[in-house]
Amino acid sequence: MQQINAHLHKQKEPPYVINLDPAVLHSPFESNIDIRDSVNYKEVMKQYNLGPNGGILTSLNLFATKIDQVLGLLEKRAAPDPANPARKPIKNILVDTPGQIEVFVWSASGTILLESLASSFPTVIAYIIDTPRTSSTSTFMSNMLYACSILYKTKLPMILVFNKTDVKDASFAKEWMTDYEAFQAALSEDENRNAFGGQEGSGTASGSGYMGSLLNSMSLMLEEFYAHLSMVGVSSLYGTGIDDFFDAVKEKTEEFKRDYQPELERRREEREEIKKKQREKELEKMMKGMSMAGDSGGAKVGDIKEDSAEEEEREESSSDEDFDEDDREGLQARYEAAMYDDSTPADASFAKYIYSQGQQ
Numbered sequence: 001m002q003q004i005n006a007h008l009h010k011q012k013e014p015p016y017v018i019n020l021d022p023a024v025l026h027s028p029f030e031s032n033i034d035i036r037d038s039v040n041y042k043e044v045m046k047q048y049n050l051g052p053n054g055g056i057l058t059s060l061n062l063f064a065t066k067i068d069q070v071l072g073l074l075e076k077r078a079a080p081d082p083a084n085p086a087r088k089p090i091k092n093i094l095v096d097t098p099g100q101i102e103v104f105v106w107s108a109s110g111t112i113l114l115e116s117l118a119s120s121f122p123t124v125i126a127y128i129i130d131t132p133r134t135s136s137t138s139t140f141m142s143n144m145l146y147a148c149s150i151l152y153k154t155k156l157p158m159i160l161v162f163n164k165t166d167v168k169d170a171s172f173a174k175e176w177m178t179d180y181e182a183f184q185a186a187l188s189e190d191e192n193r194n195a196f197g198g199q200e201g202s203g204t205a206s207g208s209g210y211m212g213s214l215l216n217s218m219s220l221m222l223e224e225f226y227a228h229l230s231m232v233g234v235s236s237l238y239g240t241g242i243d244d245f246f247d248a249v250k251e252k253t254e255e256f257k258r259d260y261q262p263e264l265e266r267r268r269e270e271r272e273e274i275k276k277k278q279r280e281k282e283l284e285k286m287m288k289g290m291s292m293a294g295d296s297g298g299a300k301v302g303d304i305k306e307d308s309a310e311e312e313e314r315e316e317s318s319s320d321e322d323f324d325e326d327d328r329e330g331l332q333a334r335y336e337a338a339m340y341d342d343s344t345p346a347d348a349s350f351a352k353y354i355y356s357q358g359q360q
Contacts, residue, residue, distance in 0.1 A: 001096050002028040003234070007242045008092055015092040016077055018070070020113070021099065022059035023052065031096075033070060035063050057103050064109035067116045075120060093121060105150050114154055118264055122256040124249055125150065125158045131233070132168045137187045138196065140176060141215050148225050157252035157260060160231045165241060170233035176219075177226040183219050187212060 001017075006029075008015045019031040022041035027034075039062050045055035077090045095117070097104045104110040117123050127147045134140045151158045162170035176183040190196065196211040230248040234241035 001094060003236050003239045003242055004094060004245070005029045007239065007246075013088075013091055015094045016074065016090045018093065018095045020060065020063070020095060020097050020104070021056075022063075023056055023098065033073065035059065038066065039063055053100055053103050056098050056100055057107055057109070060098075060104065060107060060109040060113075064112045067112060071116055071120055074117075078121070093117075101150075105153055114156065118156060118260075119268065122253045122261070123156050124252045124256065125154055125156050126161050126245075126249075127158055128161045128163050129173075131162045131164050131170050131173070134162075135168060135172065137176075137183065137190050137215055138211065140173065141218055144222055144225070145218065147229070148222065151225075151229075155260070155263070157255050158229060159245070159248045159252060160229055161245060162231065162233045163236055165233040166235040166237050170231075174231055174233075177229075177231060180219060180223065184216065187215055187219075 005015060005017060016033075017029060017031045018033045019027060020035050022035045022039050022044075024036075039059040041055055041059050044050065044058050044062070045052070048054070048058055050058060074090075074093060078093075080089055081087050097110075114123065127150060129143050129147075134143050147158065147160060160173075162173055172186075176186065191212045230252060232241055232244045232248050234245055
């Protein structure tokens with residue numbers, strides 16, 4: 001991130017930087033929007049009694065509730081400012097996600113953040129791979145499977161960025177992705193030197209047979225997956241390969257506009273259609289309820305004025321001694337008179353009740 005940021009500043013195109021890692025202590029670059037300014041990671045862990053991953057996830061969930069404000073700021077900075085014509089609109093937005101990528105990728109908040117960004121801007125995923133730690137066939141395949149799952153989860157263009165090429169050159173990875181036989185040769189070599197933990201002294205390790213067969217099958221399956229990926233080697237220490245990275249970003253941006261954006265718009269229209277149908281269904285249910293209430297004698301809104309006028313006429317025509325059977329207030333008055341009339345002693349009322357029961 002620091003090298004990409006420095007490269008864009010050197011090109012006189014400063015990016016807009018967003019930090020989504022609430023647990024980072026020191027950042028080598030300045031952020032325009034920093035989740036740490038909005039959410040206190042340690043306080044979240046303390047208040048909710050969470051561990052590190054749970055604290056990161058909860059912090060992201062809290063921050064995702066403000067995504068509309070974030071998008072408002074980004075859209076404002078990406079558009080020309082009439083009040084300040086000298087200010088150039090931003091061309092690049094860098095988003096630094098948490099190091100625990102599984103917490104970000106597989107969480108609801110991560111999905112909300114990515115889909116919200118992709119709805120407004122061409123969005124490209126950069127999957128960073130530690131090249132020295134992926135030189136064996138097993139770790140390489142693990143990284144490829146993880147990249148495949150992220151690609152199909154986010155449904156966004158992806159670039160495989162093999163970092164630390166100053167320690168180990170990434171040409172072997174490119175060869176394994178484009179040449180099936182080269183990967184088979186490396187896999188056979190790993191099996192012969194017992195890289196998968198089989199029994200020593202048995203020639204081809206018996207314990208590695210399953211692992212070798214699995215990796216072989218996966219490499220066949222992922223050939224189509226490799227064809228849709230861009231792969232670049234960079235060094236975050238020396239900044240080598242950054243130009244290649246931005247060439248890949250430009251290529252994937254065009255791919256986003258050509259292939260991904262129509263699909264996103266289609267999915268957005270489907271969601272809007274579903275919401276519209278739900279609103280119509282709720283409205284129909286409400287109108288049906290109001291209609292049933294009207295059929296059962298409930299007053300309609302348009303009849304309030306007329307009913308009030310009729311009520312006033314009834315009140316004027318009726319006297320205190322003569323109650324109209326249809327007059328609710330008259331009925332209420334007679335009911336209260338029957339219940340609370342002090343002219344009839346309580347014991348006489350009780351005697352009348354006993355007499356009536358005996359007649360029945």
